[in-house]
Amino acid sequence: MYQTITASLVGAATALTMLAGAAAAQDWRGWNIHVEGYPNTVAMDRFAELVEEKTDGEITLQMFHGGTLGSQPDAIEQVRLGGLAVGNFNLGPIGPIVPEANVVSLPFIFKNVEHMFRVLNGEGGQMIADGMEAKGLIPLAWYDAGARSFYNGDGPIASPEDVEGMKVRVMNNDLYSGMIAEMGGNPSPMAFAEVYQALQTGVVDGAENNWPSYESTGHYEVAPFFSVSEHLIIPECLCINADAFNGLSEEHQAAVREAAVESAELQRELWAEREAASRETVEGAGVTVNEIADKAPFQEAMQPVYETYLAENPDLRPLVELIQSTD
Numbered sequence: 001m002y003q004t005i006t007a008s009l010v011g012a013a014t015a016l017t018m019l020a021g022a023a024a025a026q027d028w029r030g031w032n033i034h035v036e037g038y039p040n041t042v043a044m045d046r047f048a049e050l051v052e053e054k055t056d057g058e059i060t061l062q063m064f065h066g067g068t069l070g071s072q073p074d075a076i077e078q079v080r081l082g083g084l085a086v087g088n089f090n091l092g093p094i095g096p097i098v099p100e101a102n103v104v105s106l107p108f109i110f111k112n113v114e115h116m117f118r119v120l121n122g123e124g125g126q127m128i129a130d131g132m133e134a135k136g137l138i139p140l141a142w143y144d145a146g147a148r149s150f151y152n153g154d155g156p157i158a159s160p161e162d163v164e165g166m167k168v169r170v171m172n173n174d175l176y177s178g179m180i181a182e183m184g185g186n187p188s189p190m191a192f193a194e195v196y197q198a199l200q201t202g203v204v205d206g207a208e209n210n211w212p213s214y215e216s217t218g219h220y221e222v223a224p225f226f227s228v229s230e231h232l233i234i235p236e237c238l239c240i241n242a243d244a245f246n247g248l249s250e251e252h253q254a255a256v257r258e259a260a261v262e263s264a265e266l267q268r269e270l271w272a273e274r275e276a277a278s279r280e281t282v283e284g285a286g287v288t289v290n291e292i293a294d295k296a297p298f299q300e301a302m303q304p305v306y307e308t309y310l311a312e313n314p315d316l317r318p319l320v321e322l323i324q325s326t327d
């Protein structure tokens with residue numbers, strides 16, 4: 001009898017310990033759109049390792065790469081709602097949900113990538129992060145995504161007039177559709193995964209992206225003219241569901257944030273290398289690179305895009321001006 005009671009007490013205690021353990025341990029799932037070896041993929045895997053290490057295995061993260069868990073707009077919703085814990089997102093498709101974050105999708109708003117990071121590290125970055133958190137997403141760190149330029153199959157784009165009548169794939173965001181329409185082109189919002197085939201079959205005539213994505217997707221094979229317009233410099237985030245993050249202990253919050261910052265440092269290093277390597281790869285494959293000496297006509301053509309954005313978001317004028325006046 002005595003033994004039976006002891007045994008069941010021990011059993012109950014074990015079950016309780018297991019339960020407590022289960023409540024503390026967290027198994028996260030993460031989304032990423034890119035292929036193996038891409039800087040963001042490597043950096044998100046590193047984030048997963050670091051989170052596990054720094055929380056002594058109390059938080060684990062399983063990463064799903066290549067967009068296997070869905071398109072980017074869907075994945076953003078999933079992280080907002082908590083179906084997924086984390087994701088590496090471009091701020092382009094976050095813009096339609098978070099007006100403050102949409103400011104980075106104004107063409108030519110940043111002078112270069114360094115300027116973008118200076119803004120993100122200051123008050124402007126805080127305003128963007130606060131806007132995102134209010135919509136359920138916390139940006140733990142910022143990734144580099146370089147500058148985006150136009151590419152197509154028919155010949156170089158040297159001036160906005162060359163875009164006239166062209167069907168151009170853009171990410172889902174009205175600002176990008178406006179950007180193409182202002183040059184007389186036909187914007188075609190479409191998921192990243194569909195672009196190769198759309199270019200190949202002529203559903204679109206062109207698209208726009210940075211060097212690494214132009215190369216990793218093979219778009220250069222079907223759109224071999226790359227015109228260096230650098231019309232958009234859009235940051236990316238390592239984003240987490242706000243409730244998941246705010247529900248962590250202070251120690252775990254610090255550990256996860258540290259892991260994200262280290263992951264971003266790695267991403268930016270790898271990004272610099274990959275930008276150069278991708279350019280070399282596509283040039284080696286016969287891509288014609290058209291440097292655009294004078295970008296002023298493109299910048300002027302974008303004025304109506306700014307006017308529409310500011311008319312729809314008058315309260316964000318200070319943020320636009322803050323970015324424009326940041327050195």
Ligand code: GTR
Nearest residue numbers: 033089090171192209210213
């Ligand atoms: C890439 C970016 C992806 C995705 C893609 C696109 O540069 O890293 O997150 O936004 O562009 O054009 O859809």
